[in-house]
Amino acid sequence: MTVVTRFAPSPTGKLHVGNIRTALHNWLLAQKHGGRFLLRIDDTDAQRSREEHVEAIRADLAWLGLHPEGEERQSARFAIYEEAFERLIADGRLYRCYETAQELDLKRKILLGRGLPPIYDRAALSLTAADHEARAAAGDRPHWRFKLDHETPITWDDGIRGPQQFDPRQMSDPVVRRADGSWLYMLPSAIDDVAMGITDVLRGEDHVSNTATQVQMFEALGASPPRFAHEALLTGTEGKLSKRLGSLGVADLREAGIEPEALVALLARLGTSDPVDPALGAAQLAASFDLAHFGRAPARFDEAELARVNAAVVHRLPYARVAHLLPHGMGEAAWEAIRPNLAHIGEAADWWQVIRGPVTPPAFDAETRAFLDAAAQVAETLDWSDPWPALTGALKEATGRKGKALFLPLRQALTAMDHGPDMKALLPLIAREEAIARLKA
Numbered sequence: 001m002t003v004v005t006r007f008a009p010s011p012t013g014k015l016h017v018g019n020i021r022t023a024l025h026n027w028l029l030a031q032k033h034g035g036r037f038l039l040r041i042d043d044t045d046a047q048r049s050r051e052e053h054v055e056a057i058r059a060d061l062a063w064l065g066l067h068p069e070g071e072e073r074q075s076a077r078f079a080i081y082e083e084a085f086e087r088l089i090a091d092g093r094l095y096r097c098y099e100t101a102q103e104l105d106l107k108r109k110i111l112l113g114r115g116l117p118p119i120y121d122r123a124a125l126s127l128t129a130a131d132h133e134a135r136a137a138a139g140d141r142p143h144w145r146f147k148l149d150h151e152t153p154i155t156w157d158d159g160i161r162g163p164q165q166f167d168p169r170q171m172s173d174p175v176v177r178r179a180d181g182s183w184l185y186m187l188p189s190a191i192d193d194v195a196m197g198i199t200d201v202l203r204g205e206d207h208v209s210n211t212a213t214q215v216q217m218f219e220a221l222g223a224s225p226p227r228f229a230h231e232a233l234l235t236g237t238e239g240k241l242s243k244r245l246g247s248l249g250v251a252d253l254r255e256a257g258i259e260p261e262a263l264v265a266l267l268a269r270l271g272t273s274d275p276v277d278p279a280l281g282a283a284q285l286a287a288s289f290d291l292a293h294f295g296r297a298p299a300r301f302d303e304a305e306l307a308r309v310n311a312a313v314v315h316r317l318p319y320a321r322v323a324h325l326l327p328h329g330m331g332e333a334a335w336e337a338i339r340p341n342l343a344h345i346g347e348a349a350d351w352w353q354v355i356r357g358p359v360t361p362p363a364f365d366a367e368t369r370a371f372l373d374a375a376a377q378v379a380e381t382l383d384w385s386d387p388w389p390a391l392t393g394a395l396k397e398a399t400g401r402k403g404k405a406l407f408l409p410l411r412q413a414l415t416a417m418d419h420g421p422d423m424k425a426l427l428p429l430i431a432r433e434e435a436i437a438r439l440k441a
């Protein structure tokens with residue numbers, strides 16, 4: 001059986017790191033099995049859903065390289081939900097309720113006050129046809145609950161959490177449709193998972209109790225439930241899902257110079273026992289993706305770690321991948337010379353400036369100036385194809401300087417920096433006349 005996964009965001013805001021991770025893991029799971037990954041836009045809530053968010057979600061997935069094989073929109077599927085709804089009513093699995101939010105709240109408080117779990121008492125199940133008629137005549141419209149089957153314990157073997165068991169008598173019948181006819185997320189999602197042939201639902205553990213009720217919805221729809229796996233939630237370095245983490249999106253990360261390869265490398269492994277490895281590309285991450293490697297402890301997302309992974313990724317990026325992001329005129333040799341020194345690609349511009357000049361070296365003392373004059377004279381005699389070994393070799397011989405005393409003043413005069421790319425790779429990129437002028441200045 002082919003694996004079919006889906007990412008099902010509600011387009012009510014931008015994706016944050018937590019849902020990007022969910023999307024990535026669903027993509028990896030599908031890739032690993034040569035299956036299909038679908039995007040389902042959960043836009044039943046017309047009030048809060050926005051087209052700009054749908055577009056941003058597509059753009060974010062594309063930036064990450066997660067290309068869905070299909071896209072569905074719940075707002076285009078209301079007729080399908082209506083049909084399933086009628087069927088479930090006919091089967092006695094949905095029933096009408098009229099309690100207001102305040103009434104329900106009061107019922108819950110009374111139960112809690114008696115030390116009992118705040119489970120809905122199913123009072124509406126005993127309403128008669130005449131009661132419903134009277135309600136309708138008074139202009140009251142019902143909301144609808146799904147009637148859990150109390151006789152069948154709910155179980156599933158969770159891909160991450162292991163065997164799960166829930167007693168339906170300890171759960172409230174979930175509301176599936178509001179009085180205004182709008183849908184809550186759970187039933188349409190189950191209907192879609194059946195219709196789209198979803199084999200694996202991988203999502204955050206905040207959905208575990210939804211899964212418990214959805215397991216019975218799948219059965220009521222005449223389908224067997226997909227495999228479920230629930231990941232521990234992400235936390236920030238402070239230990240809880242911080243405000244920052246909940247709002248940190250692709251645009252912010254891009255702005256900070258984070259490359260998609262880095263985000264993928266980190267998030268693919270976050271929450272698993274597998275080490276983060278910046279050398280691994282998406283295909284290798286998919287091949288090694290395994291739900292059995294996920295732990296139950298919250299996964300910590302650390303921006304400093306992301307920055308480190310990003311630097312390691314940038315150090316490996318080939319010229320062809322970055323050429324369009326580099327300063328005009330910067331070629332492959334320059335990219336390869338400076339790449340090991342970058343935390344992010346944007347810093348390439350600083351090194352391009354060092355190569356092209358002008359640079360402002362520090363003030364040198366008289367002795368160093370004499371040494372640099374000697375260096376300028378040597379430079380004038382050199383063939384510029386591999387000047388650094390020749391320059392330093394000749395100066396070492398002529399002045400007896402070595403190590404830092406030999407290299408640092410040259411680096412400072414030539415780049416105006418104390419540290420930076422390997423001078424053997426950098427110096428040939430600086431034009432000979434420019435280099436001589438810098439040594440003389």
Ligand code: GLU
Nearest residue numbers: 008009010042185189203
């Ligand atoms: N739209 C739901 C959410 O964003 C989907 C959850 C799911 O079934 O994956 O929470």
